[in-house]
Amino acid sequence: MIIHDFNTNAQSQWSYVSDQVMGGVSEGSLSFRQEDSRIFAHMTGTVSTENNGGFIQFRADVKNIDKKQVQGVFLNVRGNSEKYYIHLRTSGTLMPWHYYSSDFVADKSWQTIQLPMDSFLPSSGWLRNAVKPTSIKSLGVVAFGRDHQADLQVAEIGFY
Numbered sequence: 783m784i785i786h787d788f789n790t791n792a793q794s795q796w797s798y799v800s801d802q803v804m805g806g807v808s809e810g811s812l813s814f815r816q817e818d819s820r821i822f823a824h825m826t827g828t829v830s831t832e833n834n835g836g837f838i839q840f841r842a843d844v845k846n847i848d849k850k851q852v853q854g855v856f857l858n859v860r861g862n863s864e865k866y867y868i869h870l871r872t873s874g875t876l877m878p879w880h881y882y883s884s885d886f887v888a889d890k891s892w893q894t895i896q897l898p899m900d901s902f903l904p905s906s907g908w909l910r911n912a913v914k915p916t917s918i919k920s921l922g923v924v925a926f927g928r929d930h931q932a933d934l935q936v937a938e939i940g941f942y
Contacts, residue, residue: 783847784940785921788814788821796823796842799922804878806835810925810932820892822937829925829932838932839869841922847941852915854898857923858938861888866934867924868897872917874910881905881922882913888934896942915941 786795798812810827827838855868866888869881882902886895902913921939925932 783852783942784938785844785847786842786940787938788823788936792821792823796840798825798838798840800827800838801830801835804835805833806830806837807832808835808838810838812840815935820937822935823923824935825923825925825932826934827925827932829928829930831927831929836928837924837926839922839924839926841869841920843920844918849915849918849941852899852918852941854896854901854942855884855921856894856896856938856940856942857886857936858892858894859886859888860890860892860935862931862933863887863889864925864930864932864934866932867926868902869922869924869926870902870913870918871920871922872913873919874914874917875919877906879905880909882909883924883926892937894938 884897
């Protein structure tokens, strides 16, 4: 189940957010590009943990998808060999700092990565131990948690 292949309406469905919403100093941007026949989201920036910050991300609401059979998240990516994260927010993640997270490394070549649902860990002890797939409300692609340069390209993202 593809959430997005970035071919249509990507700018209206995905939004860029940084830690500046809470006083952080990380900076970045999200653009949509085409290379040969492949269209992709391209997030770049500087992640800084100064001033209690430490993230840049792009996020979309998850709507109109049958989530009953979801076993994990897949994405087709390439990057700068840094660690990135998928953050899932659910009907139970009420505070902005509540989410379920799973990490991956984006190599310099295009690759498809699968993140099983049991690899997503809660950000808080107030959350359930496991993600309930039917409660997923949004998905974020995140550069997070340490000072580094982010350069990530995502051509396809969805559930399997």
